[in-house]
Amino acid sequence: MPLPKNAKKSSPLIGVHKGVGYYLLFNGILGDKSVDGGNILTTRILQKLPKHDGPKVIYGEGTRVSLSRLRKQSITFKQVPYEIKTS
Amino acid sequence: MFTLKTYQQQTLEKLEAFLRRAATTKNPTVAYEECIRETYRRESNYNDAGFPNVPYVCLRLPTGGGKTFLASHSIALACKEYIGKDVALVLWLVPSSAILEQTLKALRDRRHPYRVVLDEAFDGNVSIRTVEETLGISRSDLAGNLVVVVSTLAAWRVDRTEGRRVYESGGVSKDHFEFVPKELLENLERHDSENGGALKYSLANLVHLHRPIVIVDEAHNARTDLTFDTLKRLNPSCIIEYTATPKVRGSDRSNVLYNVSAAELKSEHVIKLPIELLTLGEWQQTVSNAVTKQRELEAVAKEEEQTTGEYIRPIVLLQAEADRVGQTTINVNEVKKCLLEQCNVPEEEIAIATGEERGIEGIDLLQRDCKIRFIITKQALKEGWDCPFAYVFCSVAKVRSSKDVEQLLGRVLRMPNVAPKQQDPLNRAYAFVHSRDFYETASNLTDSLTRCGFEPNDASRFLEIKNIQVELGLDLFSQLTRTLSSAPEPTALPRELREKVKVNAKDNTITLVAKITEEEKKQLTELVESPEDKQVIEQLYRAVHRIPMSYTSPAKRGEVFSVPQLLIEFDGELRPFDEEILIPPSWNLAEHHAELSETEFPIKVDVGTRGLIDVDSTGKAYFHNPNQIQQELTSILVSSRMHRPELVVWLVKETRHPSIPHAQAVVFVNKVLETLIQKCGLDIDHLVYVRFRLKEAIKKKVAEHIEATKKMGYQDLLFADRVKKGKGKFSVGEDIVFPREYPANSVWKGNWQPERHFYEVVADMNDEEAECAFIIDHHPNVEYWVRNLERQEHHSFWLQTSTDKFYPDFVVKLKNGKIVAVEYKRDKDYSADDSKEKRWIGEFWETSSSGLCCFLMTKGKEWDKVKQKLNL
Numbered sequence: 001m002p003l004p005k006n007a008k009k010s011s012p013l014i015g016v017h018k019g020v021g022y023y024l025l026f027n028g029i030l031g032d033k034s035v036d037g038g039n040i041l042t043t044r045i046l047q048k049l050p051k052h053d054g055p056k057v058i059y060g061e062g063t064r065v066s067l068s069r070l071r072k073q074s075i076t077f078k079q080v081p082y083e084i085k086t087s
Numbered sequence: 088m089f090t091l092k093t094y095q096q097q098t099l100e101k102l103e104a105f106l107r108r109a110a111t112t113k114n115p116t117v118a119y120e121e122c123i124r125e126t127y128r129r130e131s132n133y134n135d136a137g138f139p140n141v142p143y144v145c146l147r148l149p150t151g152g153g154k155t156f157l158a159s160h161s162i163a164l165a166c167k168e169y170i171g172k173d174v175a176l177v178l179w180l181v182p183s184s185a186i187l188e189q190t191l192k193a194l195r196d197r198r199h200p201y202r203v204v205l206d207e208a209f210d211g212n213v214s215i216r217t218v219e220e221t222l223g224i225s226r227s228d229l230a231g232n233l234v235v236v237v238s239t240l241a242a243w244r245v246d247r248t249e250g251r252r253v254y255e256s257g258g259v260s261k262d263h264f265e266f267v268p269k270e271l272l273e274n275l276e277r278h279d280s281e282n283g284g285a286l287k288y289s290l291a292n293l294v295h296l297h298r299p300i301v302i303v304d305e306a307h308n309a310r311t312d313l314t315f316d317t318l319k320r321l322n323p324s325c326i327i328e329y330t331a332t333p334k335v336r337g338s339d340r341s342n343v344l345y346n347v348s349a350a351e352l353k354s355e356h357v358i359k360l361p362i363e364l365l366t367l368g369e370w371q372q373t374v375s376n377a378v379t380k381q382r383e384l385e386a387v388a389k390e391e392e393q394t395t396g397e398y399i400r401p402i403v404l405l406q407a408e409a410d411r412v413g414q415t416t417i418n419v420n421e422v423k424k425c426l427l428e429q430c431n432v433p434e435e436e437i438a439i440a441t442g443e444e445r446g447i448e449g450i451d452l453l454q455r456d457c458k459i460r461f462i463i464t465k466q467a468l469k470e471g472w473d474c475p476f477a478y479v480f481c482s483v484a485k486v487r488s489s490k491d492v493e494q495l496l497g498r499v500l501r502m503p504n505v506a507p508k509q510q511d512p513l514n515r516a517y518a519f520v521h522s523r524d525f526y527e528t529a530s531n532l533t534d535s536l537t538r539c540g541f542e543p544n545d546a547s548r549f550l551e552i553k554n555i556q557v558e559l560g561l562d563l564f565s566q567l568t569r570t571l572s573s574a575p576e577p578t579a580l581p582r583e584l585r586e587k588v589k590v591n592a593k594d595n596t597i598t599l600v601a602k603i604t605e606e607e608k609k610q611l612t613e614l615v616e617s618p619e620d621k622q623v624i625e626q627l628y629r630a631v632h633r634i635p636m637s638y639t640s641p642a643k644r645g646e647v648f649s650v651p652q653l654l655i656e657f658d659g660e661l662r663p664f665d666e667e668i669l670i671p672p673s674w675n676l677a678e679h680h681a682e683l684s685e686t687e688f689p690i691k692v693d694v695g696t697r698g699l700i701d702v703d704s705t706g707k708a709y710f711h712n713p714n715q716i717q718q719e720l721t722s723i724l725v726s727s728r729m730h731r732p733e734l735v736v737w738l739v740k741e742t743r744h745p746s747i748p749h750a751q752a753v754v755f756v757n758k759v760l761e762t763l764i765q766k767c768g769l770d771i772d773h774l775v776y777v778r779f780r781l782k783e784a785i786k787k788k789v790a791e792h793i794e795a796t797k798k799m800g801y802q803d804l805l806f807a808d809r810v811k812k813g814k815g816k817f818s819v820g821e822d823i824v825f826p827r828e829y830p831a832n833s834v835w836k837g838n839w840q841p842e843r844h845f846y847e848v849v850a851d852m853n854d855e856e857a858e859c860a861f862i863i864d865h866h867p868n869v870e871y872w873v874r875n876l877e878r879q880e881h882h883s884f885w886l887q888t889s890t891d892k893f894y895p896d897f898v899v900k901l902k903n904g905k906i907v908a909v910e911y912k913r914d915k916d917y918s919a920d921d922s923k924e925k926r927w928i929g930e931f932w933e934t935s936s937s938g939l940c941c942f943l944m945t946k947g948k949e950w951d952k953v954k955q956k957l958n959l
Contacts, residue, residue, distance in 0.1 A: 040748065043667060044658055061748035064667045068093065072881050076090060082743050 013050040021052030025060035094351040101345040106169040115142040145328035145341035149540030154329040163208035171779035176297040209233040256287035298324040306330040310339040331540025354828035359516040370483040373521040377481035378430040403479040436460040475503035481519040575614040651819035669800035676751040681758035688784040801889035819936040845873040872899040914947035
């Protein structure tokens with residue numbers, strides 16, 4: 001996926017492409033400084049992500065939210081770096 | 088984005104469990120029978136079909152279930168879980184050349200989901216070939232790639248011309264057979280002794296040598312002795328079949344490992360259901376009704392587009408009669424004339440698709456500028472033709488070949504975009520059939536659906552009778568009148584029966600006006616004397632029971648059944664008590680010990696086979712068994728490129744877990760390797776060589792760490808909390824609502840009809856559970872109840888245990904609003920640790936609910952206790 005031109009720095013929502021919202025999790029995403037604060041998806045982080053109405057793809061180092069629960073909410077989780085492809 | 092549906096995921100999990108078990112026990116029979124026992128709680132009888140040590144199983148998915156997509160996934164499973172190799176040779180067998188073309192086209196398209204699956208699993212080292220293209224394959228192609236040969240079964244038949252080229256010597260390069268241990272060559276085909284008896288360098292021999300994974304598409308066509316003989320020549324390592332309609336009886340039966348039901352497809356919005364059926368006695372009327380339906384649907388589709396942006400142009404498939412010499416038939420021309428003249432359909436909206444006139448070939452029906460709304464055909468459409476816009480099936484043919492009906496009906500089932508539509512009419516399919524006998528038609532359609540892979544129960548459930556049937560004066564039950572040799576006196580009937588059954592003693596007729604139960608049928612049978620009359624009543628009963636009606640479940644009535652979940656206060660907020668919070672956010676795999684014990688990873692076993700590593704360099708080999716050597720030879724070719732960093736990368740990738748970050752996994756895998764090298768004195772070559780076993784051991788270790796952490800978290804949250812401050816942190820709320828869909832994998836077929844079940848059907852139960860259900864169903868305090876589905880977290884009520892989700896057998900709503908969850912446990916299972924934990928969390932849910940919810944686990948048939956709970 002090419003990075004859209006409207007990509008904002010510092011927001012986990014990196015862009016919207018064909019109605020799908022793309023997110024990238026990073027450390028300190030919630031503005032806290034805890035070591036593990038952010039790059040692993042939890043329900044708490046999920047709730048705090050910028051809103052996007054439609055399916056989402058979230059890139060992160062791991063997820064504690066079960067894949068089936070994510071799927072129910074039309075979220076595809078992509079585990080970094082395993083599921084990133086260079087072409 | 089093309090992710091697995093829940094039922095697809097579950098199908099693959101079953102396959103994975105089976106393959107692992109087959110790999111460890113080395114006995115497919117035992118593995119299969121154990122898996123069936125676990126999944127279906129019944130005994131089974133594995134049919135090895137003459138392949139004693141080859142796993143040979145069948146996965147059953149109804150039409151539209153995504154067989155081919157799963158077939159792609161199963162290749163990776165078979166390769167990694169069963170054979171334990173990085174790459175393999177795969178024979179993908181299809182029934183016809185039309186499907187061959189389609190499959191090839193999809194697998195060759197790097198953006199197609201079938202291919203993406205393979206590329207991801209094999210790092211893009213994938214080579215898709217026809218038989219012809221495989222003839223020129225090189226040894227390194229085979230060693231470094233997943234090679235998938237797509238072909239028909241006939242291409243491998245020794246008695247066919249197509250088959251000859253694969254058995255011909257010189258078909259493939261001689262290189263393939265050099266430096267191969269003699270033992271492996273023993274079973275290969277040779278020239279006759281008068282021709283020197285030399286080895287044939289044929290493709291068949293090459294395949295034999297490589298022990299292919301065999302995928303059989305539409306496998307019901309491939310259960311003959313001839314097929315088995317052909318497959319035996321190819322020396323498969325495992326065979327996985329896919330079909331909607333497997334053979335399940337007889338000596339040629341398939342070993343069905345898992346069955347997916349139509350309800351599961353429906354709940355994932357893969358197919359349109361139910362099918363509304365209308366039968367009409369006049370064919371022109373049938374056509375005009377179909378046209379009207381098309382116009383209605385198109386109007387609804389416009390509204391849908393306005394709200395969702397999704398474009399749908401509903402299409403009608405019309406089945407005309409074939410031309411017959413000397414007879415007038417309702418042929419293609421007649422139907423077209425009717426559309427043009429009587430229904431005022433513009434000609435551009437009509438296409439004819441028959442053997443002679445190929446009006447839809449090369450046309451993309453999904454395009455907006457396409458005008459086609461009516462497709463007239465005679466028999467079936469070309470195999471694999473598939474258009475989600477097809478909503479209406481209309482048949483005017485009097486003589487119907489069931490195969491054609493089945494095929495055409497299958498064509499209107501696929502849901503556009505695999506997503507539910509806001510406009511409900513677009514979630515269904517429609518059938519208009521020219522027929523005077525509604526019951527016969529409904530039965531035939533039910534049979535057709537069964538052949539599309541629906542369970543007979545599902546099939547009749549999803550066929551819905553249109554209300555209009557009654558409005559048009561075709562009273563449904565008017566056809567349920569039969570003449571008896573001697574009808575009983577109306578007064579002889581028990582009172583309740585008189586409302587359902589009308590008897591006319593004058594002209595000796597009997598008419599059903601409502602569905603009768605099995606019990607009532609018995610009463611009726613006793614009232615008539617002659618065996619013929621008894622037979623007539625039996626037929627009537629059957630007729631009415633093939634057709635779903637009368638029971639309007641609470642779910643259908645639109646009732647809402649909601650159950651409070653157990654909540655926990657976490658980070659200052661209440662949230663469902665589920666798996667996620669059992670593992671603290673700061674948990675780090677890298678901090679856990681990474682030593683594999685002798686039982687977790689036995690080292691000694693490999694000593695004997697280590698000599699094999701030297702085969703490449705010294706030419707000496709130490710043999711164990713030929714199969715093993717053959718597998719290992721190929722893996723040595725690949726693994727010789729692997730050193731420690733590559734091994735780490737490989738292990739990290741193969742043991743990936745979605746909740747563990749890459750960095751932690753790298754540290755952990757390195758620690759594992761370090762201890763094995765330092766403490767056990769193993770060298771990297773050895774570890775590379777046994778990496779598939781090592782991968783399994785690491786996966787298991789990681790799973791154990793996670794499990795132990797979850798157990799600790801569970802203790803901490805529930806017990807420590809309970810001791811410290813009572814149960815202040817817990818409450819109930821955020822009710823789960825039972826959805827409209829009830830994706831039961833198999834349906835209970837018992838001898839009594841539940842009257843208060845929340846859904847029309849009840850998921851499978853064993854005899855004791857059914858007895859428990861009977862008590863619940865007949866209890867006066869019960870509003871309705873549900874047979875809770877296992878492993879369907881979005882369709883069921885569950886409670887979290889330290890390892891898993893617990894799905895109580897029954898969830899009951901009482902008339903006073905209270906909720907009762909009942910788990911039936913056999914006496915002998917009651918005290919098991921697992922039961923104790925479930926009981927504990929169930930009771931904890933009850934106490935946290937302040938009287939709103941009750942929980943009961945029975946110890947055997949404690950029906951009094953069940954009643955007591957329901958009396959509250």
